[in-house]
Structures are given as C-alpha cells and as structure tokens.
Amino acid sequence: MELEFAAKALKELGHPTRLAIFKRLVMAGYQGIPVGEVQEELGIPGSTLSHHISSLISAGLVKQHREGRVLFCMPQYNVLQDVINFLQAECCSAEAKEKIT
Template identity: 70%
Template sequence: MDTEVAAKALKELGHPTRLTLFRCLVKAGRKGLPVGHLQERLQIPNSTLSHHLSSLMSAGLVKQHREGRVLHCIPQFDCLEGLIQFLQEECCSEESC
C-alpha cells in the first residue's frame, strides 16, 4: 500500500461515526451487514449513513452488493490488513539489535 492510499483510508477512519460504522462491519465479518441493520444499530439518518458509507467506499474500506431489495455493506479486510501492514512495515527498523 502506498502512502497516498494509506493516508486516504486513515483520513476516512478518522471520523468518529465512520470509525464506529467500520468497526460494526468488521465485527459482522466477511458477509457484512444490510444498510437497514446498520441504520438501526447506529441510529443515524439514512442520508447521513449514506454519506459516511460513500466516504468509506471511496477509500476502498467498504464495498456494497445488492441482493434483491437489500443492499449489503461488506468490509474489505484486504484493505484493512494492508493498512495495518503499512503502519507496521518499518517498525523498529532503525533500532539497534
């Protein structure tokens, strides 16, 4: 992951509502959650939820997929893992052994 991509993801996760939303999706696992369940859990208006989901999608942290009338939000664990790896990749690299 390059610095620009990591910075974008960190910026979007830097908002309290988006961080709460993403953590909720991560807890749900690889199948994610329907938008309606997210709205119920977080108790925020649909338009606000849509705005925050759009921000997370633009950073590659969330994808959506439709099944009939239900729109599912799916956390992108590869992006999350890449972000964690980016933050750790040079950990202690300048420290003397």
C-alpha cells in the first residue's frame, strides 16, 4: 500500500462522524446496510451523511450498490486490512535493527 493511499484512508477515518459511520458499516458485515438505517441509527441528516459517505468511498473504504430503491453501503474489509497491515509492516524493526548492530 502506498503512503498516500494509507494517509487518505486514515484522514477520512480521522473525522468522528465518518469513523462512527464506518464502525456501523463494519458491524453490518459484508452484505452492508441501507443508508437509511445508518441515518436513522446515528441521527445524521441525509445531506451530511451523503457527504461523509462520499469521502469514505473516495478513500476506497466503502462501496455502494442499489437494490430497487434501497441504497446499500458495504465496508471494504480488504482496504481496512491493507491500512492495518501498512501500519504494522515495520513494527519494531528499528528496535530489532539496533539489536543486530
């Protein structure tokens, strides 16, 4: 994962409302959740929710699909895992390097 991609994902998750939305999507599972349910549960106005979801989509953290009149949001677990792996990739490597030298 590139630094810029990880930084964008972390930036979008760094906003309290977007983090709450993403946490709710993660709880919903792979099938996702209707946008209306997220709006109702979190009490976020529709236009505000749409703005935040768009930011999460642009970071690759969320995808949407429509079933009839219902718009679903699905978390992209693979992207979330990539961000986590990126953060852990060199865990303790400086410490290990110091022990070798």
